[in-house]
Each structure stands twice: as structure tokens, then as C-alpha cells.
Amino acid sequence: MDQVQLFNDYLRCKGLKTTSQRLIILETFLDSDCHFSTEELYLKLRTEYPKIGYATVHRTLKLFAECGIAAERNFGDGQARYEPIHGEEHHDHLVCTECGLILEFEEPQIEKLQESVAAAHNFTIDNHRLELYGLCASCAATAN
Amino acid sequence: MDQVQLFNDYLRCKGLKTTSQRLIILETFLDSDCHFSTEELYLKLRTEYPKIGYATVHRTLKLFAECGIAAERNFGDGQARYEPIHGEEHHDHLVCTECGLILEFEEPQIEKLQESVAAAHNFTIDNHRLELYGLCASCAATAN
DNA sequence: CGCGAAATTGAAAACGATTTTCAGAAAAAT
DNA sequence: ATTTTTCTGAAAATCGTTTTCAATTTCGCG
Incomplete structure (x- = not known):
């Protein structure tokens, strides 16, 4: 819709x-x-x-x-x-700590592992957040 | 030390x-x-x-x-x-949104998948955060 | 339509967590 | 011991967020 x-x-x-x-x-x-x-x-x-x-x-x-x-x-x-949110799959983020660039990614395998971790602790997951912080390609190239 | x-x-x-x-x-x-x-x-x-x-x-x-x-x-x-931080491995968190309980967990496989995602986007990861939000066993049991 | 109840707006004030300021106190250097 | 530098605690400043309030707008209903 x-x-x-x-x-x-x-x-x-x-x-x-x-x-x-x-x-x-x-x-x-x-x-x-x-x-x-x-x-x-x-x-x-x-x-x-x-x-x-x-x-x-x-x-x-x-x-x-x-x-x-x-x-x-x-x-x-x-x-x-x-x-x-355009109705697409849940996604997580890569954040460049230098220039602030934010990329999105999906990784179903990670989601599955999260489920099994939660189950092992008797948790019912409503949502989650996963962010990877580091340098993007161009900032890594320009690194001091 | x-x-x-x-x-x-x-x-x-x-x-x-x-x-x-x-x-x-x-x-x-x-x-x-x-x-x-x-x-x-x-x-x-x-x-x-x-x-x-x-x-x-x-x-x-x-x-x-x-x-x-x-x-x-x-x-x-x-x-x-x-x-x-006691020098142990990096760990992530399960957070109960009802009672505030915080559990820690480690999942090397997730870490590995994160590395491959980062590599696919030419990112160099410095650190990350992963939190799973939901209900702990006892809050789920008492759920209204 | 046009009225009136109910919700919305924008500016300013309130708020809560964090951070800074500053004068006096404490720690290290001489 | 004296000097220099950092630290402390209380209060004030700051920053993002949220609320307040009077004036305005929306929308259901006659």
C-alpha cells in the first residue's frame, strides 16, 4: 500500500x-x-x-x-x-565513524542465530539492533 | 593485569x-x-x-x-x-523490555558473519553493538 | 455551507541526562 | 615546605527532547 x-x-x-x-x-x-x-x-x-x-x-x-x-x-x-520503512525485510547498519556514512545490509543467517541465542535463554525477541561501526572504504584509504 | x-x-x-x-x-x-x-x-x-x-x-x-x-x-x-570489562571476549546483550533484566551472551558465529558482511561492503570494523529486545522467561509467563 | 467540538500548530518554556564552570581542596613535583 | 597542577563538588550551562498554551485549523453534523 x-x-x-x-x-x-x-x-x-x-x-x-x-x-x-x-x-x-x-x-x-x-x-x-x-x-x-x-x-x-x-x-x-x-x-x-x-x-x-x-x-x-x-x-x-x-x-x-x-x-x-x-x-x-x-x-x-x-x-x-x-x-x-518501505515494507522490505528488516535490515541492520554499517556506520562509518569518520564520515557518518550509513549503509544498510540484511543477513538472514545472523537473524537465525539471534533466534537460537534467545531461545537458549528463554527469551522472546520483539526486535533487535545490530550496528557495525568502523571505517568505510574511502575513509580507510584516506586514513591518517 | x-x-x-x-x-x-x-x-x-x-x-x-x-x-x-x-x-x-x-x-x-x-x-x-x-x-x-x-x-x-x-x-x-x-x-x-x-x-x-x-x-x-x-x-x-x-x-x-x-x-x-x-x-x-x-x-x-x-x-x-x-x-x-574483565578482558573476556566481546559479548552482546539480551534486554528484557518489561523488567529491565540484562543478560550477556557470546556468539562467535555471529561475529564471523559480521566480518563477512563488513568485508562485502569494504568496511573495516572497529566495534559493533548487538542487542536483542524482548521478554525474559518470567515476564513472558506473567504476560497480561 | 457554516457551526462547534476536538485536535493541531508554533513559540517558548520545561525537562532530564550530560557536561562545564569555578573557587577551594588535594596531590604531585620541586 | 612551597609551588604547580589537577581534582572536587555544587551549581549553572548545555543539548536533545518533550510539554505547555493560546491561537488556529480540521472535520463531523445539522
Whole structure:
């Protein structure tokens, strides 16, 4: 299903309202498919829509996370980031500690091993996070 | 090598000073082998050493992380946690989202798969974090 | 349509964790 | 012992996030 439709349905069923701000934020968020912090998205929006406030961006990103349009991530730089979910498989991240590049990857075998680890400890897994931190190819090449 | 020795050596080589507060904090930190937030360790220390300030605990935990005595972790509850490193293998965590229980596990096969993923993307891995979130056995049993 | 209840907005204030400041105290060097 | 340097603790500053509140907008209903 279309993301915008999904968002509207979510708003409807929660008794929330469709506003121009929410649609603008959704569109901008989906268009540039990267890992936004609230601040970054706010600044990007501000160039074209200077009236949209920081609080609205923040609240709207939370909404996206609630309805499954976005996932909240934290890569240890002290601010939350949101990335669009397009219904694809769960994925994890490679993060370059030098330039901030973020790559995504999937590794079903790792997922399976996680399940068996959890089972061994009688845990029921809801979700997980896996991040690999290091240097990307170009930063490793330029390394001092 | 003994952790206290290691800490003293680190202080020496950095031109820092050995103080009674630092030694007390180190001892308390190592003794109770769990995942402290700054707040928690501060509160625990305060019962026996009411004169030690929050800022000192915070600064000392950062020092531990710097010299490799502790690792800083973040389990998404909004505060940093520190755990002692005893030179053992790297381990990852199972976190119960209900009661906050934290279990540690090691899974060399996952580590290997991570290496191959990184290699496939020309990344050089410095470190990683893997956390599995869900319900522990007893919380799952009591589930509403 | 247009009214009215209910939700939303943006600016500013509040918040919680972390970090810094600063004057006095303590530790190491001389 | 004296000097220099670092450390401490309390309080203030900072940073990202969240809430408050009055004014505005949306939307169901007549």
C-alpha cells in the first residue's frame, strides 16, 4: 500500500487530523531516503516551508514511527534518527565513524542465530539492533 | 593485569592524579558487576560516601571507558550505562523490555558473519553493538 | 455551507541526562 | 615546605527532547 494512504488511514482510525504540515513532512521525509534526525529534517524543511516548527516535525516523526512508516534509530551520536520503512525485510547498519556514512545490509543467517541465542535463554525477541561501526572504504584509504 | 593497577598506570601516563574518590568509585564499580548508569552508581555510592558528587562519578566513569576498564552501553532507556570489562571476549546483550533484566551472551558465529558482511561492503570494523529486545522467561509467563 | 467540538500548530518554556564552570581542596613535583 | 597542577563538588550551562498554551485549523453534523 501507498505510504501516504497508510498514514491517512492511521490518522483516521486514531481520530487524528490530516493537516498540510503533516503531509508536507511526510512527503519530504519519504522523498529523500536517508537517516534523518529531527534537527536535520527540520532544517531541510525550513528552506521551503519556513513556517513549520521544530515541535511539529518532532511530533510528526513520532507519528511515523507509531504507524510503521518510519523506524527510530540511534547510532550513538546523541540524537535519534528516523528512516523510512518501505515494507522490505528488516535490515541492520554499517556506520562509518569518520564520515557518518550509513549503509544498510540484511543477513538472514545472523537473524537465525539471534533466534537460537534467545531461545537458549528463554527469551522472546520483539526486535533487535545490530550496528557495525568502523571505517568505510574511502575513509580507510584516506586514513591518517 | 589487575584492574586497579591498570587504572593507576593510565592515570600516571596521562599526568592525572590518584585520588581517594577515584579509587572508591573504581572499587564499587568493579565489586558489583552490573550495568550501572551514572545515576545508579552515584546513588549507591552515596549511602556509604555521601561526599562524592555526581559530577565526579560521571567524570570517573568516562575515565574508565577511556582506559578500557569499562564499556559504555546504551540500551535505549535514555541513559548511558557502563559495564566492567574483565578482558573476556566481546559479548552482546539480551534486554528484557518489561523488567529491565540484562543478560550477556557470546556468539562467535555471529561475529564471523559480521566480518563477512563488513568485508562485502569494504568496511573495516572497529566495534559493533548487538542487542536483542524482548521478554525474559518470567515476564513472558506473567504476560497480561 | 457554516457551526462547534476536538485536535493541531508554533513559540517558548520545561525537562532530564550530560557536561562545564569555578573557587577551594588535594596531590604531585620541586 | 612551597609551588604547580589537577581534582572536587555544587551549581549553572548545555543539548536533545518533550510539554505547555493560546491561537488556529480540521472535520463531523445539522
